[in-house]
Amino acid sequence: MKYLVAERGYAKSTVKHYEHDLVIFGRYLKKEFGCDINDLKVQDISEFQISEFLSDIILIEDNSPAARNRKLYSLRSFFKFLKKRRLINKNPTNDIEATKNKFVAEPIYLKEADIKKYLMAIKEYNSRNKKRDLAIIKLFLYCGLRISELTNLNLTDINYDDKSIKFYGKGNKERYIPLHNEAIAAIKDYLPYRSKIKLNNKDSKQALFLSNRGNRISVRTVQKMVKKYAKLAGIKNYNKITPHKLRHTFASVLYRETKDLRILQELLGHSDISTTQIYTHTDKEERKSAIEQIPDL
Secondary structure, three states, X not given: OHHHHHOOOOOHHHHHHHHHHHXXXXXXXXXXXXXXXXXXXXXXXXXXXXHHHHHHXXXXXXXXXXXXXXXXXXXHHHHHHHHHOOOOOOOOOOOOOOOOOOOOOOOOOOXXXXXXXXXXXXXXXXXXXXXXXHHHHHHHHHHOOOHHHHHOOEHHHXXXXXXXXXXXXXXXXXXXXXXXXXXXXXXXXXXXXXXXXXXXXXXXXXXXXXOOOOOEOOHHHXXXXXXXXXXXXXXXXXXXXXXXXXXXXXXXXXHHHHOOHHHHHHHHOOOOHHHHHHHHOOOXXXXXXXXXXXXXX
């Protein structure tokens, strides 16, 4: 776990997922193969055992292909680490292939009318955190930040002269994102309220967004807040609206307006442009409009 954070620059949330996958695999070895986890030698773990685990994840546990692949990558990373440290001679996951997803679903995102209702719900809600919450939501909608990137933002990451944010995102890669005037205005509106909060520790002194207790705002707090306003706004399937869906909204709107996949890739911080290509979808209204433009034949 230390290696993933310190040397590979993985986000803490990703490391937790990897650790959880390893725990699940350990339980599987104990249950299905009778392994004593406390006395197990990693070099004795076979490719067959790993393949059986990944197969049962789909066939028995009903996990999606994407979830199965995530577990494969967790295990592959673990054995790669062991080989790098010369604790094993061969990585048993090298010949195991990822599952091909049957289809790539269009990302869930908010339409323009829903965005307006969402922002109005925040403005009309009687809460002392209103200005903070509005600034957070606008950073999601105008910048497409990941939730971990948002909660890790510091005051010094904001450059008001250049109208931008600069920080280290997923994979410890430097990200530069221009700030929309709406996002800048929302942050400036929040800062006087932030200055009145009693700081709880050294980290909170530099954190941009704070909890009411004076700590850096947590991922869980932001997740609950996003869902709460989606419900208040009366958005259909509000329980499916998450910070990641707001990131999808940013990406979908930006691609619709610019049709520039390369810029979108850079702004989202994707290392592979194939990940960005899911945003080349069109909504139903655009499809209907396209069909209506066909002349009478």
